[in-house]
Amino acid sequence: MPRALVIYAHPVPESFNAAIHGTVTATLRAQGWEVDDCDLYAEKFDPVLSMEERRNYHDTSINTAPVQGYVDRVRAADALVFCFPVWNFGFPAILKGWFDRVLLPGVLFTIEDGKLNMCLDNIRKVAAVTTYGATPMRAFLAGDPPRKLIKRVVLGSIRPAKVRYIAQYDMNNITPDGRDVFLSRVRKEMEAF
């Protein structure tokens, strides 16, 4: 059974992102995925990279120790699915910290003789499901960093065969029907994932 690690970053259980997260996990399970549901707030993930972690960052014999459980979950997965709202045109801090602390040298990449080699070969598919308060135009004018991070940086570093970026813009003006339409889109995307 293929395994999807769902990384979810929203503090409020009654939020739209919580509904998205529920749709993602239920649909993946219905499609035969084994889902490792990682709710960063519920797990009280600490996003702060400590002084010791920074000092040991490149020492692959010890650098994973503070987050070994998270590293094991990434290595056991065939797919990663991120569910998060866009905050300050970036990831919520708890998710940014997960990238900083978990995707370490020796996990995401190695550096040999100054050459960067990507090594997270088990991840075949990546999806991000996200929401913005801003319109597509406002996000575009701001450079839309989360879209680029997922579609360019993740594609270039994790190198999955498939990357999906599924975004609902203009949450500031969305209607209940608009929310339902987006949840249907998320369901269809996860059915086809």
Ligand SMILES: Cc1cc2nc3c(=O)[nH]c(=O)nc-3n(C[C@H](O)[C@H](O)[C@H](O)COP(=O)(O)O)c2cc1C
């Ligand atoms: C701290 C914070 C920062 C935000 N920054 C942005 C932003 O930079 N761009 C944007 O489009 N929306 C921004 N928003 C709006 C959120 O993206 C929006 O509230 C969210 O997508 C709605 O989903 P939710 O109801 O599940 O929280 C921000 C919201 C918060 C709380």
